[in-house]
Amino acid sequence: MSTLKLVLAFVLALVLGSGAALAQTPRLGKPISEADIKAWDIAVMPDGTGLPPGSGTAVQGARVFAEKCSACHGEGGKGSPLAPAPLFGGAPLTSGIETPKTIGNFFGYSTIVFDFVRRAMPFSQPRTLTDDEVYAATAYLLWLNKIIGENDVMDAKTLPQVKMPNRDGFIIRFPDKI
Amino acid sequence: MEPSIRARQELERLEVVAGNGLLNRRAFLRGGAAFAAAVTGYTVAGSAAAEPLKDDPWSLEMGAVTPPLQTPSRFEKHVVRTLSNPNNELRNSHARTPHHLLNGTITPNSMHFSINHSGLPDIDPAKHRLVIHGMVRQPLVFTVESLLRYPMESRMAFVECSGNSAPMFSNQPVQATAQALHGLVSCSEWTGVRLSTLLDEAGFDPKAKWVIAEGADSLALHRSVPMKKALDDAMIGLYQNGERLMPGNGYPMRLLLPGYQGNMNVKFLRRLKLTEGPAMSYYEGKIYSQLLPDGKAYRFHFLQEVKSFITHPSFGLKMNGPGYYEISGIAYSGNGRISRVMVSADGGKTWAQAALQEPVHSKAFARFRAPWRWNGGPAVLQSRAWDEAGNAQPTRAEFVAVRGETKEPVTNLLAFPNQHYNSITSWGIGSDGEIKHVYA
Numbered sequence: 001m002s003t004l005k006l007v008l009a010f011v012l013a014l015v016l017g018s019g020a021a022l023a024q025t026p027r028l029g030k031p032i033s034e035a036d037i038k039a040w041d042i043a044v045m046p047d048g049t050g051l052p053p054g055s056g057t058a059v060q061g062a063r064v065f066a067e068k069c070s071a072c073h074g075e076g077g078k079g080s081p082l083a084p085a086p087l088f089g090g091a092p093l094t095s096g097i098e099t100p101k102t103i104g105n106f107f108g109y110s111t112i113v114f115d116f117v118r119r120a121m122p123f124s125q126p127r128t129l130t131d132d133e134v135y136a137a138t139a140y141l142l143w144l145n146k147i148i149g150e151n152d153v154m155d156a157k158t159l160p161q162v163k164m165p166n167r168d169g170f171i172i173r174f175p176d177k178i
Numbered sequence: 179m180e181p182s183i184r185a186r187q188e189l190e191r192l193e194v195v196a197g198n199g200l201l202n203r204r205a206f207l208r209g210g211a212a213f214a215a216a217v218t219g220y221t222v223a224g225s226a227a228a229e230p231l232k233d234d235p236w237s238l239e240m241g242a243v244t245p246p247l248q249t250p251s252r253f254e255k256h257v258v259r260t261l262s263n264p265n266n267e268l269r270n271s272h273a274r275t276p277h278h279l280l281n282g283t284i285t286p287n288s289m290h291f292s293i294n295h296s297g298l299p300d301i302d303p304a305k306h307r308l309v310i311h312g313m314v315r316q317p318l319v320f321t322v323e324s325l326l327r328y329p330m331e332s333r334m335a336f337v338e339c340s341g342n343s344a345p346m347f348s349n350q351p352v353q354a355t356a357q358a359l360h361g362l363v364s365c366s367e368w369t370g371v372r373l374s375t376l377l378d379e380a381g382f383d384p385k386a387k388w389v390i391a392e393g394a395d396s397l398a399l400h401r402s403v404p405m406k407k408a409l410d411d412a413m414i415g416l417y418q419n420g421e422r423l424m425p426g427n428g429y430p431m432r433l434l435l436p437g438y439q440g441n442m443n444v445k446f447l448r449r450l451k452l453t454e455g456p457a458m459s460y461y462e463g464k465i466y467s468q469l470l471p472d473g474k475a476y477r478f479h480f481l482q483e484v485k486s487f488i489t490h491p492s493f494g495l496k497m498n499g500p501g502y503y504e505i506s507g508i509a510y511s512g513n514g515r516i517s518r519v520m521v522s523a524d525g526g527k528t529w530a531q532a533a534l535q536e537p538v539h540s541k542a543f544a545r546f547r548a549p550w551r552w553n554g555g556p557a558v559l560q561s562r563a564w565d566e567a568g569n570a571q572p573t574r575a576e577f578v579a580v581r582g583e584t585k586e587p588v589t590n591l592l593a594f595p596n597q598h599y600n601s602i603t604s605w606g607i608g609s610d611g612e613i614k615h616v617y618a
Contacts, residue, residue: 025375026328029310029318037311040449043390043400046458072268082268094473097347097582098595101464106475109458116460120397123268123296127398170467170477177480178387178404 042127044115048160051114054131055155058148061140064133068122077144088144093169104145108170110162114138114154135159196530198523199551200505203533249288259289260357262592270295272339272592273426274361277489277508283334283535283543285364287419292426293339293362296396299446303430306394308414312451315381322430325414328371333413333436334542336510337427338363338482340439340466343599347581348588351604351615355494358591359603359615360487365510365543366427368434369417374409377452386452390459391433391444400449401442402456403435407480411436411541414447437512437541438480439598441466468597471582476598484511484571485600486519486546486563497611500554505532509544511565516544518564523550525558525604525618526573532561540566557607558618574617577601 034041044050056064065077074080077087090105099105103113118134120126129137139154148154148162172178192205250257257280259273273292275285285291303322311317342362345352352359377389382405389408392400403412415423415434423429428445435443441461456462456478468476486509491497505523509516515538520529532546546561563571572580577600584595606616 025379026324027379028324028327029320029376029379032309032311032317032319034311034317037309037317037449040309040392040398041311041451042398043392043451043457043459045453045455047455092473093469093475096585097469097471098584099469101469106464106467106469108463108477112458112460112463115457119400120296120460126296126396169473170475171470173476173479174481177406178478 042115042119044111044118046109046111046160048111048156051111051156051159052131053156054135055153056132056134056136056139057153058136058139058143058150060132061136061138061143064129064137065140068129068133069137072123077141087141088146093166102145103141104147104165106166106169107164108167110138110142110147110159110164113141114159117141194551196522196524197528198555198557199553200521200523200528200530201549201551203531203548205549257289259291260361266297271297272362274357275364277356277360277487278492278494279357280489281506281545283365283508283539283545284419285366285543287366287421287424287427290364290366290418290424290427291337291339291362292424293440294395294426294445295399298425299395300425301394301430301446306430306446306448308431308448308450310376310380310450310452312390312453313383313386314377314452315383318376318380320376322416325371325416325431328375330369330371330416331413332367332369332417333411334365334367334539335434335436336363336365336482336541336543337434337440337443338510340441340468340479340482340597341594342440343485343487343603344594344596345588345591346599346601346603347583347595349583349585350587351617352588352591353493353615354591356487356489356492356603357494362440363482363508363510365508366418367420368413368415369420370413370415370431370434373412373414373433373450376414376450377408382452385454388453388456390449390451390453390457391442391447392449392451393428393444393446394448395446399441399444399461400457400459401444401462402453402459403433403438403442404480405452407435407438415443437482437514439466439482442480466597468581470580479598480512482510482512483598483600484513484516484563484565484569485509486516486561486571487603488521488559488561488605491559491607491613492605493613493615495613497552497607497613499611500552503550503552505548505550505559505561507546507561509534509546509561509563510542511563511567511569512541513565513567513569514540515566516546516563517566519544519546520562521546521548522560522562523557526560526562526602529562552607555609558616559605559607560602560618562602572601574601574604 090102263271339362413434488507532548535545604618
């Protein structure tokens with residue numbers, strides 16, 4: 001080994017040595033199993049990953065909605081003073097940059113509806129609906145927006161297959177940041 | 179008498195560098211009679227004399243108790259955040275920072291803006307947990323106490339709601355203060371633990387491209403964050419301007435993503451799940467995807483782009499006669515440091531470079547200042563910022579050409595007709611000294 005190589009090796013050892021010292025971190029996190037995280041692991045992905053067992057139709061969902069949702073969202077989702085925005089319809093997105101966004105005119109994925117209803121609704125009692133009720137309410141909202149039929153069964157397999165009208169309406173603003 | 183060499187030099191520094199009385203930004207570094215003469219048109223000796231001085235009552239008696247937690251003077255009671263939902267109805271709540279009543283580059287914690295989508299959770303830090311799981315070798319749970327033992331770093335960073343300045347999408351200028359227009363951005367020194375440290379400890383799969391960050395609020399608000407950002411400058415924020423986070427800013431911990439849209443800086447952070455794809459959550463799939471004039475929408479607009487606005491003078495403040503004023507405001511960019519701010523007093527016809535308060539931090543507020551001699555006539559004040567990446571704050575015309583504006587004037591200042599507005603703000607000053615919000 002030449003002198004130069006020896007020097008380089010020495011310098012390298014120093015650098016790596018100090019690097020290793022810096023990489024020492026406290027390691028104070030406690031190991032946990034995915035099974036023990038399940039209660040918090042509620043995000044549903046656009047491909048349906050994370051959807052629970054269960055099912056529901058719009059017909060069933062109409063009953064769930066009337067009982068659990070209409071107090072704020074109005075009869076049939078038309079809105080109320082508490083939550084004025086209608087949950088269906090909506091003007092074409094070319095109507096102006098302030099066009100209200102709805103499930104029908106804007107949402108790119110059906111799973112957003114299920115995920116948000118399950119995690120956040122009813123607003124004052126989140127995560128109290130059964131999975132069947134969430135599937136039914138989701139089916140009802142999709143039906144209100146004329147995206148599925150009244151008796152179409154929504155479950156972990158069928159829901160992610162629902163093609164949303166505005167699925168291709170998005171431009172990724174900063175692809176280089178992903 | 180001939181002015182001395184020094185006085186002549188001072189006068190040279192006071193050169194008018196742009197239309198309508200904008201002075202060289204170095205002028206205020208030098209004081210003296212020549213400065214006063216140049217900016218007011220009067221000599222010091224010629225000014226009306228001040229009243230004789232006397233003791234006021236507070237100078238003649240012992241003062242009040244020194245409290246454990248101090249609050250501002252009773253004479254500053256008007257300096258507060260404005261609220262969108264003071265009765266805590268079942269919906270979101272905003273509190274806006276009074277920029278026109280503050281100065282400097284740090285937002286006091288009591289006045290940091292706050293948006294809560296389902297109220298403020300009352301989190302017991304002894305029971306709060308942060309879990310990291312998904313595409314990792316070993317899922318890990320951290321307590322607050324354990325994170326407080328980690329190596330920390332402090333950094334300045336602004337946090338801005340991407341709906342900040344939304345009233346400026348209005349096709350007519352809305353008459354409102356900088357607080358009402360731009361109050362959903364604030365800047366703090368944040369202290370916490372680098373997220374990359376914790377991700378390293380959990381042993382992340384290199385195939386993981388996203389981190390789903392979720393809060394402990396009742397909505398369990400969640401956003402998808404690119405691993406690129408998580409491994410870059412992301413932090414688990416624990417302290418804000420030296421004290422533990424305010425509840426409205428995420429107590430006991432939040433995700434801090436310097437320069438990225440506020441909503442992604444998930445508060446009350448309790449879960450980070452590493453995944454291959456994004457969650458397409460409600461907030462990224464609906465609320466924070468911006469509709470464009472052609473009906474398409476931007477998705478994953480992460481960055482809060484280069485922006486500035488003048489806070490002094492501005493709507494809601496009063497001009498006190500012609501003479502010297504300091505034009506001052508805030509500039510920031512999610513891309514890095516502010517490199518330059520130009521100001522105009524004639525609606526953008528001519529520009530003068532403003533002085534930047536040093537040090538200028540990356541992805542943080544830069545305070546700019548420019549001396550101005552108001553001649554008492556109509557003026558339109560504007561500021562325009564550039565960042566170190568070379569991005570220029572767009573003019574309103576440039577911005578509207580790409581992003582559009584509303585068809586009808588915006589009447590509800592609390593509404594969000596669209597998101598990510600970063601164009602120029604113009605304050606029109608009339609001969610009567612009244613300040614209006616104008617488009618120029």
